[in-house]
Amino acid sequence: MTATPGTATPRRIRAILSRLRKRFGDLEPPRRGDPLDELILTVLSQHTSDLNAGRAFEQLKATFPTWQRVVDAPTIAVADAIRSGGLADSKSPRIQAILREVRDREGVFDLSSLRARSDADARAYLTSLPGVGPKTAAVVLSFALGRDAIPVDTHVHRVSMRLGLVPPKVSAERADRLLHDVVPDGLRTSLHVALIRLGREICKAPIPRCRECPLKDLCPTAPRYL
Numbered sequence: 001m002t003a004t005p006g007t008a009t010p011r012r013i014r015a016i017l018s019r020l021r022k023r024f025g026d027l028e029p030p031r032r033g034d035p036l037d038e039l040i041l042t043v044l045s046q047h048t049s050d051l052n053a054g055r056a057f058e059q060l061k062a063t064f065p066t067w068q069r070v071v072d073a074p075t076i077a078v079a080d081a082i083r084s085g086g087l088a089d090s091k092s093p094r095i096q097a098i099l100r101e102v103r104d105r106e107g108v109f110d111l112s113s114l115r116a117r118s119d120a121d122a123r124a125y126l127t128s129l130p131g132v133g134p135k136t137a138a139v140v141l142s143f144a145l146g147r148d149a150i151p152v153d154t155h156v157h158r159v160s161m162r163l164g165l166v167p168p169k170v171s172a173e174r175a176d177r178l179l180h181d182v183v184p185d186g187l188r189t190s191l192h193v194a195l196i197r198l199g200r201e202i203c204k205a206p207i208p209r210c211r212e213c214p215l216k217d218l219c220p221t222a223p224r225y226l
Contacts, residue, residue: 008164008182020198028190039132040060041057043131044085068109094131097130114140135151148187157175159198163221
């Protein structure tokens, strides 16, 4: 089964996922947390490692035991609390804006109401919050709400283009919608986890390790490196 860029089909995606399961084993999402906690943690994870984001989240909660205290604090104090996560001066006002909006809409700092909404409605709600894009919304849908979503982070974006699942040079936002439409129902979160593992361990930037890849005969990019 060979492929050219942009030739994603459900059959091919199932074949890719089957091989990645054999290579990596369990493809369950790494966490299933409270939706608001997950949202703030995902904001902190942007442009940094999961380890750094986790440290920043823990420090934020230790410094400000309630979300109300985060909102009431000077922005510089919030930035200082999340400094280990990187880009603290831009993330801190975004976090405060999100929290204010959630409180104003819900009356409390709680996004549990999303559990009763459809996938489309929950996604629309999340992306209407300040600074929340498709990737962040998809993480909350998948990891906190147990929905069938495929967050497109830097690894998923890079690997899906190399595999020809989306066209070359497509934006991450556009890739999000293309992958959502082509990946069969029930497989999106597993594929997200699989592509992240592949991107971190084998399909690296800037040079992939194609000789080690279980998908090299399915990948239109592999011949350049073999």
